[in-house]
Amino acid sequence: MRDAIANAAVGDEQKREDPTVNELERRGAEFLGHEEAVFLPTATMANQIALNIHGRPGDTLLVERHAHIMLSELGGPAAHSGLLTIGLEGTKGRFSPDQVVSEIRDRTSVHVAPTRVVTIENTHNSAGGRAWPLDEVDAIVATCREHELAAHLDGARLVNAAVATGVDSARIGRGFDTVTLCFSKGLGCPLGALIAGSAELMARARRGKHYFGGAMRQAGIVAAAALYALDHHVDRIADDHARARRLAEGLAEAGVSVDLEQVETNFVQIDVGPDRGGAIERMKKSGVLVSTTVHPTVVRAVTHLDISDDDIDAAIEAIPTALGATRTGVPLER
Numbered sequence: 408m409r410d411a412i413a414n415a416a417v418g419d420e421q422k423r424e425d426p427t428v429n430e431l432e433r434r435g436a437e438f439l440g441h442e443e444a445v446f447l448p449t450a451t452m453a454n455q456i457a458l459n460i461h462g463r464p465g466d467t468l469l470v471e472r473h474a475h476i477m478l479s480e481l482g483g484p485a486a487h488s489g490l491l492t493i494g495l496e497g498t499k500g501r502f503s504p505d506q507v508v509s510e511i512r513d514r515t516s517v518h519v520a521p522t523r524v525v526t527i528e529n530t531h532n533s534a535g536g537r538a539w540p541l542d543e544v545d546a547i548v549a550t551c552r553e554h555e556l557a558a559h560l561d562g563a564r565l566v567n568a569a570v571a572t573g574v575d576s577a578r579i580g581r582g583f584d585t586v587t588l589c590f591s592k593g594l595g596c597p598l599g600a601l602i603a604g605s606a607e608l609m610a611r612a613r614r615g616k617h618y619f620g621g622a623m624r625q626a627g628i629v630a631a632a633a634l635y636a637l638d639h640h641v642d643r644i645a646d647d648h649a650r651a652r653r654l655a656e657g658l659a660e661a662g663v664s665v666d667l668e669q670v671e672t673n674f675v676q677i678d679v680g681p682d683r684g685g686a687i688e689r690m691k692k693s694g695v696l697v698s699t700t701v702h703p704t705v706v707r708a709v710t711h712l713d714i715s716d717d718d719i720d721a722a723i724e725a726i727p728t729a730l731g732a733t734r735t736g737v738p739l740e741r
């Protein structure tokens with residue numbers, strides 16, 4: 408990837424003269440099942456541009472209540488696009504067509520904020536990296552079509568969902584109006600994201616890219632990393648999933664509170680009990696880095712291309728010892 412970055416052909420991408428960015432947008436559109444794609448610095452910006460092109464101030468957005476858009480984008484839908492966001496109660500990060508329908512507001516009324524956009528997150532970060540089954544994705548998209556709602560897929564980890572379910576990213580993404588993909592997660596790039604959709608919507612996304620300050624210059628150096636990732640880092644994601652599973656099973660065997668059913672992709676969520684900060688420190692001292700989650704007693708271990716089988720063995724040894732004092736022994740319920 409470093410070589411690809413160093414050797415990238417570049418140009419002014421604001422003028423669409425960067426051949427590497429142009430190539431990434433062409434391949435990215437195909438990869439995500441759409442006519443066109445636009446290269447962006449981050450997946451947060453990609454989501455915010457999507458919502459900005461689908462909704463107008465005073466419209467309503469429906470999204471699962473623990474989604475990244477809801478929890479980790481600083482109220483962006485309200486701040487950037489004037490959207491009222493309603494958080495749907497999710498199960499495993501998913502919600503049903505009936506939940507969407509029951510929230511649809513009367514667009515003819517002068518009193519209410521009309522429902523305009525529905526977003527799903529696949530895989531769902533705070534649910535533990537869980538993937539949506541394809542029939543449920545299709546059912547949400549069909550409901551959006553029936554009720555004339557824009558459908559957006561936050562596919563920051565779409566590749567993990569595709570590998571876990573055995574369904575192509577393009578097949579999962581094609582029914583949506585817009586799909587986003589992040590290159591700086593399992594795909595292992597330093598930065599970069601895509602938004603994909605119809606040519607008409609992507610013309611608006613290109614304006615959004617300038618509006619949100621994401622138009623770059625010789626961005627081919629980053630696009631080259633993303634192209635490298637599409638060529639070399641997609642299939643290997645299955646290894647991350649297998650390692651996460653082995654980590655989860657090893658920890659569960661050692662008595663650590665891990666919900667095995669939850670482990671579908673590259674996350675292992677561990678319930679460390681009330682002293683989460685202390686547990687994180689002890690794990691760090693023994694060489695294992697984990698991050699916090701939205702659930703107050705739960706931390707997240709992530710497998711990725713820098714984590715080897717030996718690292719998993721080491722973590723299976725280190726984590727139970729580090730958690731000895733705080734382990735709850737109570738299985739996660741969610």
Ligand SMILES: Cc1ncc(COP(=O)(O)O)c(C=O)c1O
Nearest residue numbers: 449450451475528532561563589
């Ligand atoms: C589901 C989801 N969407 C979007 C993002 C934003 O990604 P970025 O850090 O590239 O802005 C994240 C980051 O964790 C995420 O988990």
